[in-house]
Amino acid sequence: MRPPLLHRRCPELAGSLPFLRLGEGPTPVRVLPGLDTRAELWIKDESGYGDGGWGGNKVRKLEWLLPEARRRGARTILTVGGLGTNWGLAAACYAREQGLRVALGLIDHPVDEHVQAQLARLRASGATLHFLHTKTGLIMAAPWLFARHTYGRTPPYFLPAGGSSPLGALGAVEIALELAGQVEAGDLPEPAWLVTAVGSGGTAAGLALGLRLAGLRTRVLGVVVNDTLRLDTATLLGLARRSAALLRDRGADLGRARPAPDAIRTETAWLGDGYAHPTRSGDQALARAAAQAGLALERTYTAKALAALLDLDATGRLEGGPVVFLHTHGPR
Ligand SMILES: *Cc1c(COP(=O)(O)O)cnc(C)c1O
Numbered sequence: 310m311r312p313p314l315l316h317r318r319c320p321e322l323a324g325s326l327p328f329l330r331l332g333e334g335p336t337p338v339r340v341l342p343g344l345d346t347r348a349e350l351w352i353k354d355e356s357g358y359g360d361g362g363w364g365g366n367k368v369r370k371l372e373w374l375l376p377e378a379r380r381r382g383a384r385t386i387l388t389v390g391g392l393g394t395n396w397g398l399a400a401a402c403y404a405r406e407q408g409l410r411v412a413l414g415l416i417d418h419p420v421d422e423h424v425q426a427q428l429a430r431l432r433a434s435g436a437t438l439h440f441l442h443t444k445t446g447l448i449m450a451a452p453w454l455f456a457r458h459t460y461g462r463t464p465p466y467f468l469p470a471g472g473s474s475p476l477g478a479l480g481a482v483e484i485a486l487e488l489a490g491q492v493e494a495g496d497l498p499e500p501a502w503l504v505t506a507v508g509s510g511g512t513a514a515g516l517a518l519g520l521r522l523a524g525l526r527t528r529v530l531g532v533v534v535n536d537t538l539r540l541d542t543a544t545l546l547g548l549a550r551r552s553a554a555l556l557r558d559r560g561a562d563l564g565r566a567r568p569a570p571d572a573i574r575t576e577t578a579w580l581g582d583g584y585a586h587p588t589r590s591g592d593q594a595l596a597r598a599a600a601q602a603g604l605a606l607e608r609t610y611t612a613k614a615l616a617a618l619l620d621l622d623a624t625g626r627l628e629g630g631p632v633v634f635l636h637t638h639g640p641r
Contacts, residue, residue, distance in 0.1 A: 364639020367399035369480030401434035471509025485519025501630030
């Protein structure tokens with residue numbers, strides 16, 4: 310198995326931080342013409358990452374989380390998400406291959422055809438689904454869920470929404486290290502901005518840490534698409550710092566490296582009525598991406614992120630150099 314770039318950057322981690330490769334990197338970067346942006350627009354395409362039935366950025370998190378679950382001797386991963394959760398689906402698909410089960414506590418949100426298809430995939434994935442409807446319902450059910458998924462003395466390995474624990478966020482550190490390698494190889498210029506949707510924060514936080522470790526000046530533009538979690542800049546930077554602390558705990562020599570206060574900029578104006586509520590600007594960006602760039606986006610994350618990118622670019626609020634759009638969606 311090819312080791313992760315993080316182990317190359319910090320050889321001290323090779324024996325202390327297990328990694329399970331689930332996809333082939335580096336994922337491609339290419340210029341994205343056709344959308345008439347002022348800035349030079351690039352895409353880093355995560356959609357093809359992984360081959361276990363689902364792709365995208367969640368697979369990157371599982372490369373660190375699944376071996377940790379095994380290290381703990383857990384039989385079940387217990388986690389939470391919305392009805393159309395990409396995270397839950399990816400976890401179920403890849404955990405199964407490792408002999409682990411996934412139990413999901415699910416919260417309601419608007420259901421469209423995409424979400425319905427997702428639910429059907431979730432049911433087919435072998436995950437145990439608990440429909441708890443609201444966040445309060447989920448919190449109330451937590452003790453029961455833990456007990457229900459404890460085998461003998463082994464509790465489930467609990468993971469937060471989106472797999473955005475400090476360990477899960479390392480998935481995006483790897484994306485950033487790949488991007489840095491591609492910049493170094495001359496595949497693309499050093500970007501001023503790396504744009505991602507923010508659903509649970511692990512991706513934006515990990516990107517910021519990885520860019521810092523790689524010595525790039527690129528800043529993360531996080532387009533917040535979820536209003537059920539606290540996802541402001543300070544919270545995301547806090548998660549990045551907790552990931553850095555985890556690396557230090559496992560023996561990494563990072564010096565004093567930590568993301569600067571301006572490493573992440575969050576934008577909340579493209580959320581609309583809330584998580585998984587489609588927006589007009591998102592739907593317009595989705596249509597433009599399909600027609601002008603041959604890009605298939607979905608409405609919950611990537612369409613809103615691209616809408617923000619296009620609006621900020623058009624109004625001169627995304628200046629300073631090339632912009633990379635992180636394509637995080639990976640249906641199969
Ligand atoms: C989960 C997800 C994101 C956001 O990543 P987080 O780490 O949860 O912030 C973006 N795009 C897609 C398609 C996702 O499924």
